[in-house]
Amino acid sequence: MIDTPRIRAVYERIETAARAWEPTVLSHFEGQPFKALVAAMLSAQTREEHTMAAMQNLLRLGDTPFDLLRRSDDQLRQAIRPVMYYESKLGYLRDICQKLAERDGVVPSDLDDLMTFKGVGWKVAVLTRATGFGIYDDITVDVHVARISKRLGWVDPAITAPPKINEALKAVMPRDLWPGWNGLMVQFGRAVCKPTAPQCRRCPVADLCPKVGVGG
Ligand code: SF4
Structure with a gap:
């Protein structure tokens, strides 16, 4: 079940945790x-x-x-x-x-x-x-955004094309969260929700995540 309060809670918790993580490369060139x-x-x-x-x-x-x-x-x-x-x-x-x-x-x-x-x-x-x-008509979909948005249950895992993932995300995420999502996912994907070994036990949103496709 995807609802806006849950999405906001996930976003806010990751945003808080991200203060301790390395900023993204792109954030240096805003x-x-x-x-x-x-x-x-x-x-x-x-x-x-x-x-x-x-x-x-x-x-x-x-x-x-x-x-x-x-x-x-x-x-x-x-x-x-x-x-x-x-x-x-x-x-x-x-x-x-x-x-x-x-x-x-x-x-x-x-x-x-x-x-x-x-x-x-x-x-x-x-x-x-x-x-x-500073134009945020779309959400940048890289490997981190694609992987984590699916694990969170926000995007159908069968959707693979980045522009389609972008559309699926925009359909569920409040617009004010679009600008920060890519950068947060780059940080979160490196620190916690890693490609092959997601750190679910120490994940700040573990109780809000269905862990779609995550084994074990
Ligand atoms: S609970 Fe696991 S799969 Fe879900 S976001 Fe956290 S690290 Fe990723």
Whole structure:
């Protein structure tokens, strides 16, 4: 049974617990569209600490598309080497910087426009809009949001496409909770509701969670 008071209680307890956890990488780039876009693209299938290391390296080389375009492939490759698929992402980074340079460095806030950039799919575009522009029309669905929302019983486990999970979540979650949900789930998914070994015994919402699909 999903009801709004229960959803709010889960949210509030996790939000309280999250004060003791590492902030997300993306939270460092709120209101900074270019950095948010690059960090979101680099973060695909990559651990938070590796994305952060790559962003720190990259920002030493520059923090605008124009700065980064002046750098050699070797310099950029070395900077983003901590992330998964860095060779492909090097190509995406150059493409993004090139396209932005042609637009005077201005990152678009439109979802479809963002998705015309190489390496920017639905998730990266939604995350960029949320982090860079504070636009929360959608809930960013990454692996943590997908997994935990299903374990909580808020989303049918048969739904797999991130945009569909987003729609299912939006149908049950009060709108004021949409902005914080992705960041909280990244933190919660790393600290407690882990992919293969969820820590249900020390979970702050254990009494409110049906533990859908969790063995043992
Ligand atoms: S009780 Fe277990 S499955 Fe449910 S949210 Fe907590 S850690 Fe995840």
